[in-house]
Amino acid sequence: MxxxxxxxxxxxxxxxxxxxxxxxxxxxxxxxxxxxxxxxxxxxxxxxxxxxxxxxxxxxxxxxxxxxxxxxxxxxxxxxPNAHHAHQHLICGRCGTIRDVHPSGNPLADLPAEERFGFAVSEVEVTYRGLCPDCAAA
Amino acid sequence: MxxxxxxxxxxxxxxxxxxxxxxxxxxxxxxxxxxxxxxxxxxxxxxxxxxxxxxxxxxxxxxxxxxxxxxxxxxxxxxxPNAHHAHQHLICGRCGTIRDVHPSGNPLADLPAEERFGFAVSEVEVTYRGLCPDCAAA
DNA sequence: TTCTTGATTTAGACATCGTCCAAAGTGAAA
DNA sequence: TTTCACTTTGGACGATGTCTAAATCAAGAA
Known part of the structure; x- marks a missing residue:
């Protein structure tokens, strides 16, 4: 199990x-x-x-x-279900297919304090968009 | 006008x-x-x-x-409507309020070719999530 | 100005996605 | 085995968004 x-x-x-x-x-x-x-x-x-x-x-x-x-x-x-491995998503704008991706960099560190407006920022979500090979070919 | x-x-x-x-x-x-x-x-x-x-x-x-x-x-x-100035969003997970933010860094460059799976990647969307001051206080 | 015409608007039906509820069913502790 | 709080069910309901056919209208032509 x-x-x-x-x-x-x-x-x-x-x-x-x-x-x-x-x-x-x-x-x-x-x-x-x-x-x-x-x-x-x-x-x-x-x-x-x-x-x-x-x-x-x-x-x-x-x-x-x-x-x-x-x-x-x-x-x-x-x-x-892949919640225990930090990853981001790459989504095809045409068919909606999703791939897990692992970009480098740390976007949380890229948001300076004066851009946080007093929010308690807890997470960042990075979504790449484009066309998957199948949709690009079609 | x-x-x-x-x-x-x-x-x-x-x-x-x-x-x-x-x-x-x-x-x-x-x-x-x-x-x-x-x-x-x-x-x-x-x-x-x-x-x-x-x-x-x-x-x-x-x-x-x-x-x-x-x-x-x-x-x-x-x-x-602020589409002509590149920016990302900071969203309160409680009340849904959105603020425009301007992180440093270039997430597009952070996605290596071998993590693109043949996609034609055209844009990145970075969403910061957290609690706004009002909701954090409540 | 008035006419003409294709673009635009409208109301409401419809579609999709998701939530809620009261009644019936059930896992598992004792 | 019994019990009961936790789960499941199905169907109504709600929120968001799309579509259509008929009516309306902006703006160029006359």
Missing amino acids: SDLLERLRGRGWRLTAQRRVVAEVLDGEHVHYTADEVHALAAARLPEISRATVYNTLGELVSLGEVTEVSTDGRAKRYD | SDLLERLRGRGWRLTAQRRVVAEVLDGEHVHYTADEVHALAAARLPEISRATVYNTLGELVSLGEVTEVSTDGRAKRYD
Whole structure:
């Protein structure tokens, strides 16, 4: 079984068939599914799982820090299970495909105090946009 | 009249009362309204303006490069008329307030070729997140 | 000025994404 | 095995945004 389920159990998660299936769907290195995709894949294994449960479970995984939400401009949010390895995203503006990338540099350090307006800045998100090879060719 | 309307007319825009009002609402330095806020403010001056027109007009302004869309995680998109001055955003995770910021550094240069996966990368968007002074105090 | 015409606006239906709720079901502690 | 708080369910609901066909209008032509 995945480390993920172990960690979740350790945090007092009640382990239901539904949660197990959602976690299994998200198990992978470069997975960026939408909630509905997760639901479809989960339903392939557990046909009666409801949309609400998928949304609930994804929300919990995000709260627990096990999964990151990626908002891609108006489209449905995508869920990235690769939350334990710092990375940023490269998104195709045409088809919405997402790749994980690892830029150098430290953008947090690039924001001087006088540009923080008293905010307690806690994170930076860097999103690269462009066209993926397939869309560029088409 | 604003430069904006001049530029738009120069590009063959038909100047209607509705478009004028939307452009006026967006006239300002650090404005980040949602489409519905723009609609409400526009309707204060031109009561019969429709939502569809506001959406159409905002979409056109974005296409023309006069206004930038800012997606703030699931909430409604916001529209930033400050498109002619490169800048990034600092967003309060609690209340959604947006500030324009100007970090140093060049994140585009921070993405090595082997991390581009054949994409034609054209832009980078850096979003700082945290709590604004009001929300931090509350 | 008036006419003409293609661009623009409108209201409201529709689509998508996500949230909420009350009722029914269930994991797991005792 | 029993119990009960935690989960799930489905369907209504809400927010945001898109689309369409018919009515309207800006602005160039006459």
